[in-house]
Amino acid sequence: MDQILLSLAQKIGLTALDVGARGGVNTDLGPLAAATNYVGFEPDPEECARLSRTGIGGGWKNVKFVPVALAAEAGEFALNLYSKRGCSSKYTARQDLGKLFARGDFYNLDKVVKVPCQRLDDVLQSESIEEPAFMKIDVQSMEVEVFDGAVKTLQEDLVGIRTEVSFFPMYEEQPLFAEIDQRVRRDGFVPMRWLENHEWRRATKKKPYSMADGALPFSRGQLMHADVLYLQHPEGLKTDSPKALRRLVRLGLVAACYQHYDHALAAFSIPAVRSFCQGELKLDAEQAVERMSQAEVTLGRRLGWRLMRALQNRFA
Structure with a gap:
């Protein structure tokens, strides 16, 4: 990350929310970690305590975990705890569909627990977390x-969202990609x-480019879920x-953290933003973005664009 952009982040402040922090920390904003407040939300109190106790590394400016579930309204819901804890959900799993893909054992129901939940907008206010x-x-x-419980946050604060989306209903009445996409687009995210x-x-948990036993050692699989990056449009x-x-x-x-340099430049080159950065903050963000883009070209030539593209296509 260009030092100018890091200085810019330190001056205005940056907060990243990790909703569903089980298992570890999202490091997408790692290049700006030294200027970023990390806030993780994890409803499982044991996992939340483990994360707080063991630490997460990464050089973040500040780290905080909040043991709360988030939902559209304050209250509580029944959480289904499945044998693979990362699959636990308020939604009822379709174990029969899991068996189609050698993952029926993921969805053995261990127990159901009542979980208190709050709206993200309310939690941010009560925890004094400003402008995420x-x-x-x-x-x-x-x-x-x-x-739906974060209307104010979506409309007034957030500029980027990394969300998991599903393409196949492993749970009853599960919202799929189209519904999630429509929801965030309502608030200007693209x-x-x-x-x-x-x-x-099918018949193996092996990933597409890992060899399995039997008559079909290699096969592509069915697209089940993915992570999508959404950003606000500068305009x-x-x-x-x-x-x-x-x-x-x-x-x-x-945008710069994700190498979307044209998107970053579009934001920084808006006249009012340029004046704000160069005048009040005394930093030239546009030149910093240009330097980062040019450095990527140098790195790409060194490694070979063709090799990079081949690897991206192979393992995407």
Whole structure:
């Protein structure tokens, strides 16, 4: 990350939300970790305590875990705890469909527990978490419900979302990609690219390019779920207040972390944002983005663009 952009992030502040923090930390904003407050939400109190106790590394400015489930409304819901804890959900799993893809054992129901839940907008206020810029969310089909409890945050603060989406209903009444996509587009977010694609094969848990035993050692699988990056469009954001300008600056910073340099430059080159950065903050963000893009070209030539593209196509 260019030092100018890191300095910019340190001056205006950056907060990343990790909704569904089980198992570890999302490191997408790692290049700006030193200027970023990381806030993880994990409803399992044991997992939340483990994360707080063991630490997460990464050089974040500040780390905080909140042991709460998020939903559209405050209250409680029944959480199905399945044998593979990462598959636990308020939705009822279709174990018969899991068996089609050699994963029926993932969805053995161990028990059902009542989980208190809150709206994200309310939690941010009660926890004094201001102006979050980025959200990673992986909550086993509750994404739309979390978004519905975060209307203010989506409309006024967030500039980037990394969300899991599903293409096949492993749970009853599960919202799929189309519904999640429509929900975030309502608040101005646009899809930028796939960050992960997960294919499931039948009769084996092996990934597509891992060799399995039997008559079909190799096969592509069926697209089951993926992670998608959404960003706000610079042209759709306001410039009429200091908070609005900070949001646009954060959009440029998040976009740069994901190497979307043209998107970052579009945000930084808006006249009001340029004046804010160069005048009040004394930093030239546009030149920093240009330097980062040019450095990628140098690196790409060194490694070979063809090799990079071949690897991306092979393992996407």
